[in-house]
Amino acid sequence: MATIFQRYGGFAVISRIVLSFYDRVLDSDQLAPYFEHVDMPVLIDHQTKFIAYLTGGPATISDEALRIAHANRGIDRPAFEEMRRLLAETLEEHGLEPADLEAVMAEIDKRAGLVVTR
Amino acid sequence: MTANPVAANPAPEGLDLDRVRALLLDSATVGLAVAAGADGPILLCNEAFQALFPAPAEGDLRLVDIVPGTAEPAVRERLLAGDRHTAEVEVKLGRRRLVIAVEISPAIGHADGELMIQCQNVSKLKELEYMIDSYSKMIERQNRDLAKEKDRVERLLLNIMPRRVYEEWREFGITTPERFDEATVLLLDFVGFTEMSVAHDPPKLIAELHDIVTSFDRIVEEFGCERLKTIGDAYLAASGLPEPNPEHARNIARAALRLVRYLERRNAISEVRWHCRIGISSRPVIGSVVGTQKYVYDIFGPGVNLASRLEPLCGPMQILLDERTHQLLAGELPCTSLGTQTIRGFGEQHVYRLEGATGSERP
Numbered sequence: 008m009a010t011i012f013q014r015y016g017g018f019a020v021i022s023r024i025v026l027s028f029y030d031r032v033l034d035s036d037q038l039a040p041y042f043e044h045v046d047m048p049v050l051i052d053h054q055t056k057f058i059a060y061l062t063g064g065p066a067t068i069s070d071e072a073l074r075i076a077h078a079n080r081g082i083d084r085p086a087f088e089e090m091r092r093l094l095a096e097t098l099e100e101h102g103l104e105p106a107d108l109e110a111v112m113a114e115i116d117k118r119a120g121l122v123v124t125r
Numbered sequence: 126m127t128a129n130p131v132a133a134n135p136a137p138e139g140l141d142l143d144r145v146r147a148l149l150l151d152s153a154t155v156g157l158a159v160a161a162g163a164d165g166p167i168l169l170c171n172e173a174f175q176a177l178f179p180a181p182a183e184g185d186l187r188l189v190d191i192v193p194g195t196a197e198p199a200v201r202e203r204l205l206a207g208d209r210h211t212a213e214v215e216v217k218l219g220r221r222r223l224v225i226a227v228e229i230s231p232a233i234g235h236a237d238g239e240l241m242i243q244c245q246n247v248s249k250l251k252e253l254e255y256m257i258d259s260y261s262k263m264i265e266r267q268n269r270d271l272a273k274e275k276d277r278v279e280r281l282l283l284n285i286m287p288r289r290v291y292e293e294w295r296e297f298g299i300t301t302p303e304r305f306d307e308a309t310v311l312l313l314d315f316v317g318f319t320e321m322s323v324a325h326d327p328p329k330l331i332a333e334l335h336d337i338v339t340s341f342d343r344i345v346e347e348f349g350c351e352r353l354k355t356i357g358d359a360y361l362a363a364s365g366l367p368e369p370n371p372e373h374a375r376n377i378a379r380a381a382l383r384l385v386r387y388l389e390r391r392n393a394i395s396e397v398r399w400h401c402r403i404g405i406s407s408r409p410v411i412g413s414v415v416g417t418q419k420y421v422y423d424i425f426g427p428g429v430n431l432a433s434r435l436e437p438l439c440g441p442m443q444i445l446l447d448e449r450t451h452q453l454l455a456g457e458l459p460c461t462s463l464g465t466q467t468i469r470g471f472g473e474q475h476v477y478r479l480e481g482a483t484g485s486e487r488p
Contacts, residue, residue: 051252
């Protein structure tokens with residue numbers, strides 16, 4: 008069966024989703040401070056590969072890489088929840104079917120422990 | 126803003142041209158401004174420009190504050206000569222850090238050294254550029270890995286089928302069985318293999334067979350033959366297939382002599398002694414890939430059967446030929462007639478021994 012990544016149009020669509028996701032993130036008072044000194048093009052690139060990976064696309068981001076990337080960010084649970092909410096909102100807006108959206112969010116939730124450090 | 130489109134046409138009655146110009150300027154998403162030279166203040170700007178470069182609380186906003194590069198003499202000279210200067214500057218707008226592409230050009234007429242400034246937010250473009258770059262690299266890397274993998278698979282497949290058959294299989298997904306009337310088959314077997322003590326020491330046996338088969342492969346290839354398979358201690362090779370080769374009988378005969386010679390040399394220095402028997406036949410065979418899941422190229426038919434029935438008739442290190450191979454050799458290599466023998470499935474057959482191998486000196 009085709010992966011979510013393939014069914015929704017591959018990198019072209021995933022990169023649009025991620026760009027629009029970060030627009031929301033930077034508009035959020037709760038999340039924006041985390042990105043104050045982050046190189047956004049690099050982050051957006053990583054995030055696109057990460058979402059591509061979660062949806063069965065041709066990229067691999069290991070749990071270890073994810074853990075290292077978030078180690079010194081001091082991310083707490085409410086911030087994670089807010090990020091999660093914004094991502095779900097973005098995915099929904101880009102037309103992901105409820106079952107697919109749920110599948111992506113389940114993958115995100117599985118990795119919460121690697122991201123939340125406070 | 127390079128020309129004034131409104132001024133080009135006569136204004137309709139009652140239209141406030143200044144208001145139209147101001148509206149046009151402010152509705153543009155590109156930041157536009159006019160500066161009184163690089164050091165001079167910004168004289169005029171639209172809303173988009175103001176949003177990107179708000180005026181300081183005190184004093185004037187100058188072009189050099191926005192694009193420090195304009196302070197350089199070389200840039201000034203270029204601008205004075207009427208050339209454009211482009212630069213990218215980073216601006217913090219709220220929480221976002223934006224990349225702004227700035228283009229500075231002498232204002233139309235530029236009598237007083239006034240400079241026209243156009244600004245565009247290219248942050249998204251930068252992000253996309255970075256992403257495209259990063260993906261092309263990723264894809265290139267994956268392509269390289271794929272090519273490497275394909276190469277490995279191809280090499281593996283070429284071990285189990287001839288190149289021409291592989292190419293047909295790759296192109297069409299199937300291969301058609303092919304009859305070869307002009308081909309010679311060689312079947313080699315080892316004497317007393319199951320009784321050899323090495324046969325009870327699997328690692329040693331494998332090491333020995335690996336060494337021997339590797340050398341055999343090299344020899345048959347050198348003589349324009351193709352190894353088809355090994356079955357336990359038996360070794361099957363052919364010439365004249367899948368590519369026709371008028372020399373097929375000679376190729377196989379010469380390769381056979383060399384195989385025996387190789388074993389003799391090896392036996393002289395090796396702890397384990399191997400003695401072979403070789404049967405050769407030039408009867409027709411059919412070549413085909415057999416199986417769909419575990420495919421392998423194999424040959425069938427009288428050529429294979431006769432070679433395999435001649436081989437047990439041999440003495441150690443001897444090479445036996447069927448009538449047709451003998452004919453094809455046309456006296457080029459010395460042979461001895463062994464008269465007719467009854468061979469299962471073939472009836473009475475004239476059998477010859479190829480001379481030149483040490484085993485042929487024995488009765």
